[in-house]
Amino acid sequence: MRRNGLAALLFSTLFVVFMIAPLVVVIGVSFTSTGYLEFPPSEPGLRWFRAILTNPDFIDAALLSLELGVTSATIATVLAVPAALAIGREKFPGRDVLQSLFLSPLMVPTVVLGVGFLRFLTLISMNGTLIGLALCHAVVIFPFILRLSLAAIVGLDQSVEKAAVSLGASSLTVFRRITLPLIMPGVCGGWILAFITSFDELTVSIFIINPSTTTLPVKLFNHITQTTDPLVTSVSTAMILFTVCIMLFVNWLYGLDRLLIGEGSR
Amino acid sequence: MALLELKNLTKRFGDVLAVSDFTLSVEQGEFVSLLGPSGCGKTTTLQMIAGFETPTSGAIILNGRNLEDVPARKRGLGIVFQSYALFPHMTVEQNVGFGLEMRGVAPAERAGRVRKVLELVHLDGLANRYPRAMSGGQRQRVAVARALVIEPDLLLLDEPLSNLDAKLREEMQLELRRIQQEAGVTTVLVTHDQSEAMALSDRIAVMQAGELMQVGSPFEIYERPRSSFVSTFLGKTNTLAARLEQVTPEGSLLVCNGVTLKGPPANFLPGPVEVSLRPERVELTDADNAVVSGTVSERVFLGNQWLSKVNTPIGELLMTRRNRGSDEPKPGDTVHLAWSAEHLSILAADRSRLT
Structure with a gap:
């Protein structure tokens, strides 16, 4: 069934090309054997992928980003699930305000957030620490987990919880045995999305890192400001591959369209 | 307890x-x-x-x-x-x-x-x-x-x-x-x-x-519904507006659209009332024994029974009859209807008149 007109098809095609083209170029360039950026590569090879292994800086930065992503996504999840329960279930004055506040990191420009975080961390003498970085990332990725947890909670039939109560379960037991297992796919989806966001977060991080806490995106950014060798493209290709793998996993676990569009629109 | x-x-x-x-x-x-x-x-x-x-x-x-x-x-x-x-x-x-x-x-x-x-x-x-x-x-x-x-x-x-x-x-x-x-x-x-x-x-x-x-x-x-709400909510019924004229221990007399109907003994004072008559209590009879006569306006076959609408001087009456395999009066036919007095339920027109 074709419902789209020619113009719409053309637009969609251009849009997809525009999205995909940079990725194709980056991935293409990463397979060159020359010392400069070249597309398409005249002599394909894995030279720059081997170069990653001989650059411990990049590997350290990647490990740090990994650790940061896991820590900040976990912190944000632990905070977002109770918040989502309150917002999704209870009616109290200021509920909408609270929800907007929690989602506001999506709307505030990240540069502004970065400056704010820098000032704040300096004030409490946590500038440049990993935990400070993790807390800032937690703020930035909080909305992702909140939204997905909220969708899962709102989609949950409340009489299921009432049934558990009527059978003698305490509130804590209801949460542990009924609510949490049932919203788990949404919460996990949120965690992974948040992890990915933290993993390639650049703008905020630039403001608040120091040389000992350089994340992978910042490292790449610094590298490209100094040299233009194809090393950045091979690192990028590795990152793209990593992200795609996670996305495939999420899709298998939960369904990507449900995750990104939201439960209600299905 | x-x-x-x-x-x-x-x-x-x-x-x-x-x-x-x-x-x-x-x-x-x-x-x-x-x-x-x-x-x-x-x-x-x-x-x-x-x-x-x-x-x-x-x-x-x-x-x-x-x-x-x-x-x-x-x-x-x-x-x-x-x-x-x-x-x-x-x-x-x-x-x-x-x-x-x-x-x-x-x-x-x-x-x-x-x-x-x-x-x-x-x-x-x-x-x-x-x-x-x-x-x-x-x-x-x-x-x-x-x-x-x-x-x-x-x-x-x-x-x-x-x-x-x-x-x-x-x-x-x-x-x-x-x-x-x-x-x-x-x-x-x-x-x-x-x-x-x-x-x-x-x-x-x-x-x-x-x-x-x-x-x-x-x-x-x-x-024995006590209000027209109950009588209409449980099953089908004919609800008629009537006036209770006379109440005796043996029965009552009602007037509905100028037609006098015999009803059961009632706990009401004479005055306006509603009367409920279940469609399955309405029977076909001959002209001499009829309470009212009327013309069939619609007829629906429901398998186990026939549901007919009859236009009569006291209003449109629903009638259901068991399907016995024989033919039923068709739309346009004149029919003579009867029911026994105790099958009329007299209902309070409003709740305050319940005794």
């Missing part, structure tokens, strides 16, 4: 009076239905008994104990929800065993009791299924089993059959009645479906706009 007593139960949501001064006693082992259209307060009443809503005033007394300060999870009631509310991530066995687990029943005993209750609802052999792999009727049975296994003093059923298709619903009505009687559990059912209420209940409490209109056995309520 009654097992469950609702005393002057009232629930107000802001300006809305959802349940108003509702008083009802339910005896041990009895099956009582709260019947009414949506928004009549029947579900709110059930929620208050369950402990999910707090009454604005009035008392709920179960086994002589006031439930006011007893939280929902300590009331020990079995509840079957409209959506069944099964735990989707647990097997049938885990679903049914959940209440026993919460009560600290040892696993070995738990397994035995779960097996027994699954036999009662005819689901033996499906203990390891997940709810999503079951049909609507089967899920319904799991929900009933889960509520019964804790041996509740009281079983609450919230529109339990409304998600089933018509054929399955009839089957499940008989099943529910059998299960309830075998378990011997006192049951309160909330429903908007009059045939469900009639098929299942010992007594029906008809509600309208938060108020209890009438309580009685299904037969009593059907045969």
